[in-house]
Amino acid sequence: xxxxxxxxxxxxxxxxxxxxxxxxxxxxxxxxxxxxxxxxxxxxxxxxxxxxxxxxxxxxxxxxxxxxxxxxxxxxxxxxxxxxxxxxxxxxxxxxxxxxxxxxxxxxxxxxxxxxxxxxxxxxxxxxxxxxxxxxxxxxxxxxxxxxxxxxxxxxxxxxxxxxxxxxxxxxxxxxxxxxxxxxxxxxxxxxxxxxxxxxxxxxxxxxxxxxxxxxxxxxxxxxxxxxxxxxxxxxxxxxxxxxxxxxxxxxxxxxxxxxxxxxxxxxxxxxxxxxxxxxxxxxxxxxxxxxxxxxxxxxxxxxxxxxxxxxxxxxxxxxxxxxxxxxxxxxxxxxxxxxxxxxxxxxxxxxxxxxxxxxxxxxxxxxxxxxxxxxxxxxxxx
Amino acid sequence: xxxxxxxxxxxxxxxxxxxxxxxxxxxxxxxxxxxxxxxxxxxxxxxxxxxxxxxxxxxxxxxxxxxxxxxxxxxxxxxxxxxxxxxxxxxxxxxxxxxxxxxxxxxxxxxxxxxxxxxxxxxxxxxxxxxxxxxxxxxxxxxxxxxxxxxxxxxxxxxxxxxxxxxxxxxxxxxxxxxxxxxxxxxxxxxxxxxxxxxxxxxxxxxxxxxxxxxxxxxxxxxxxxxxxxxxxxxxxxxxxxxxxxxxxxxxxxxxxxxxxxxxxxxxxxxxxxxxxxxxxxxxxxxxxxxxxxxxxxxxxxxxxxxxxxxxxxxxxxxxxxxxxxxxxxxxxxxxxxxxxxxxxxxxxxxxxxxxxxxxxxxxxxxxxxxxxxxxxxxxxxx
DNA sequence: GTTGTTTTGTTCTTACTGAGAACATAACAT
DNA sequence: ATGTTATGTTCTCAGTAAGAACAAAACAAC
Numbered sequence: 008x009x010x011x012x013x014x015x016x017x018x019x020x021x022x023x024x025x026x027x028x029x030x031x032x033x034x035x036x037x038x039x040x041x042x043x044x045x046x047x048x049x050x051x052x053x054x055x056x057x058x059x060x061x062x063x064x065x066x067x068x069x070x071x072x073x074x075x076x077x078x079x080x081x082x083x084x085x086x087x088x089x090x091x092x093x094x095x096x097x098x099x100x101x102x103x104x105x106x107x108x109x110x111x112x113x114x115x116x117x118x119x120x121x122x123x124x125x126x127x128x129x130x131x132x133x134x135x136x137x138x139x140x141x142x143x144x145x146x147x148x149x150x151x152x153x154x155x156x157x158x159x160x161x162x163x164x165x166x167x168x169x170x171x172x173x174x175x176x177x178x179x180x181x182x183x184x185x186x187x188x189x190x191x192x193x194x195x196x197x198x199x200x201x202x203x204x205x206x207x208x209x210x211x212x213x214x215x216x217x218x219x220x221x222x223x224x225x226x227x228x229x230x231x232x233x234x235x236x237x238x239x240x241x242x243x244x245x246x247x248x249x250x251x252x253x254x255x256x257x258x259x260x261x262x263x264x265x266x267x268x269x270x271x272x273x274x275x276x277x278x279x280x281x282x283x284x285x286x287x288x289x290x291x292x293x294x295x296x297x298x299x300x301x302x303x304x305x306x307x308x309x310x311x312x313x314x315x316x317x318x319x320x321x322x323x324x325x326x327x328x329x330x331x332x333x334x335x336x337x338x339x340x341x342x343x344x345x346x347x348x349x350x351x352x353x354x355x356x357x358x359x360x361x362x363x364x365x366x367x368x369x370x371x372x373x374x375x376x377x378x379x380x381x382x383x384x385x386x387x388x389x390x
Numbered sequence: 391x392x393x394x395x396x397x398x399x400x401x402x403x404x405x406x407x408x409x410x411x412x413x414x415x416x417x418x419x420x421x422x423x424x425x426x427x428x429x430x431x432x433x434x435x436x437x438x439x440x441x442x443x444x445x446x447x448x449x450x451x452x453x454x455x456x457x458x459x460x461x462x463x464x465x466x467x468x469x470x471x472x473x474x475x476x477x478x479x480x481x482x483x484x485x486x487x488x489x490x491x492x493x494x495x496x497x498x499x500x501x502x503x504x505x506x507x508x509x510x511x512x513x514x515x516x517x518x519x520x521x522x523x524x525x526x527x528x529x530x531x532x533x534x535x536x537x538x539x540x541x542x543x544x545x546x547x548x549x550x551x552x553x554x555x556x557x558x559x560x561x562x563x564x565x566x567x568x569x570x571x572x573x574x575x576x577x578x579x580x581x582x583x584x585x586x587x588x589x590x591x592x593x594x595x596x597x598x599x600x601x602x603x604x605x606x607x608x609x610x611x612x613x614x615x616x617x618x619x620x621x622x623x624x625x626x627x628x629x630x631x632x633x634x635x636x637x638x639x640x641x642x643x644x645x646x647x648x649x650x651x652x653x654x655x656x657x658x659x660x661x662x663x664x665x666x667x668x669x670x671x672x673x674x675x676x677x678x679x680x681x682x683x684x685x686x687x688x689x690x691x692x693x694x695x696x697x698x699x700x701x702x703x704x705x706x707x708x709x710x711x712x713x714x715x716x717x718x719x720x721x722x723x724x725x726x727x728x729x730x731x732x733x734x735x736x737x738x739x740x741x742x743x744x745x746x747x748x749x750x751x752x753x754x755x756x757x758x759x760x761x762x763x764x765x766x767x768x769x770x771x772x773x
Numbered sequence: 774g775t776t777g778t779t780t781t782g783t784t785c786t787t788a789c790t791g792a793g794a795a796c797a798t799a800a801c802a803t
Numbered sequence: 804a805t806g807t808t809a810t811g812t813t814c815t816c817a818g819t820a821a822g823a824a825c826a827a828a829a830c831a832a833c
Contacts, residue, residue, distance in 0.1 A: 049813080220603070400819065454828085454830085
């Protein structure tokens, strides 16, 4: 609960208004915004007027919906702030531009050589596209990031890469784990919208996720929470490359599928094989089907355990998880239920596929970038 | 972010002030409170004045500490609101009265027959002691409580006891799981004070806990989060009485100790045996020592897994956990570290004994009761 | 013992906020 | 053409916290 003076009040309400516009699934009218924030029409008019003059919001005539004087639609200002979001995958990257409200435009993409030089590539791409409107940059990457600075990405051989050496400070830059950001995207604009407590899991080579509380991804002490894949939830006897024993990720994800077919669980190289296993399972190949079964069962078992601990309203999945729901929904639900405490079974959390899709990490990166902007502090300096 | 008018501002700041007084480890002076809330001395004077007139705060001369005009100490008003807190254990209960700031006075205690009749006993005890000052009642009990209403306490044979049938509505009443409330007490007034992200585990017959974010215990969708003991973290092959398989609680806690000595893991009956095992282990009995070793190792293993997932700043333990830290600190730390992802090991979260002690659940119950009071809504109605 | 220093309390003014009432306006319905 | 409905606009008003200036109460230094 921050300090609040009568002058801060205005900025506070303007931040609420901008947040409402940004979060709304469809453009908000000025009248609807006033109702949503429970402020008077006069106050709404004053707030919007100042935000328009600050080139943050723009009003356009709204199509009339019935009786009553027509109102205006609140849309991002044509000269308003933009966020850039980058998604770094195992050998490629994408840069996109996002406006207030979430409109996303892809700017550029490329390949990289699996070294931290990718950050230079991205920085240069940002510089190519940057204008005065660029307010913040968000980056999604697969791997843990200690305190937003130290990268520990075992499959790229990055041990403790110092981001401060690779990112410029020309723009406020925030970075997050791809699984966390995919979850954040679902919570803000996808399947988990409106939930109080929810969980998201992104299944790729391994499994990562995030606890979402009221639309916010929980970062923990070092902004490195969410490594649910590195809990021993399925009794695997194997040692994980993270250093611990029996991690859930050894049984769920593309690596787990690959291991079934005698391939070393390399990262980045085996995504095609993973897809192939799914395809063969769909076509009736028994060995592939068994591998998918085991993957789904291990997924369900872990979800049940985590639901006991964290009591989510809903659980969403992205990446391979979407395929697993499509192919093995009932198996996942049964194993999840078996792992739930008995009294929870009658109201088990729904397990749903994410609706944001492949661009989840990119969207999530845009969200954390805009979170830097939609603050009373930033707003106060802009007005 | 709630609606805020210039009139709400006053109540908002008064709530902040009362919260500061309640949370402060030592009585706050008016001048210190003004600095803490970063409000002017004039504003502080006005706020305190109104709170004094509303019989919420009282000012007494403060001992002077050096130069400068003497200030006043902000203490609870002699006619101010009180919370009652009850702690229900397996065969006994305690009722206490708590004032703003946390001063706790035990009122009454008794035994019960392990049926929901205990709630009638407590209600009658509350009525015996209630005055106009009683503002809210908080209850701690060992077992999950669905949506604050349905109790599922297997060791008492309570399947879905409806609290609404057993608690009156004469006072606002809130109820919480004892492990969660012990954790809340540590976060507000104990070893976890000031942490952003922390975890607490209460080890009794089994193990329960809570995730604490900025001093708040996370309840989940049905206020029933925190059943970390019912995750399969240690690879136990046994079925748990919760209905799931391989729960952590099968390896940690008094029940786990008892099982080692051929006793059925009953609840409530075996606490003495648990203490006896600890005593014998301290005296050098090999079998007892091994049982304690296994308990501590299983504890550490689970803590490591959970630290990977939730990235706590610190972990505190209560109940049997305090003894385990005393007797087997290094074993717990080693097994925890072995379960951590390698890159986390250099900055593993400290594992500390709770400092609130046995009355943790009672203190936590008082906190949730006062949380009902220290809101802008309650305050607004009182002023 | 006098004087200066430091900290806090008190008073008054001021800039600013959002609410509310009254009225104006622009659509649709009859 | 007239009434209804929802929204925009203008003005007044009660209320907030900040800031400046001053008063008061303690200690420190000489």
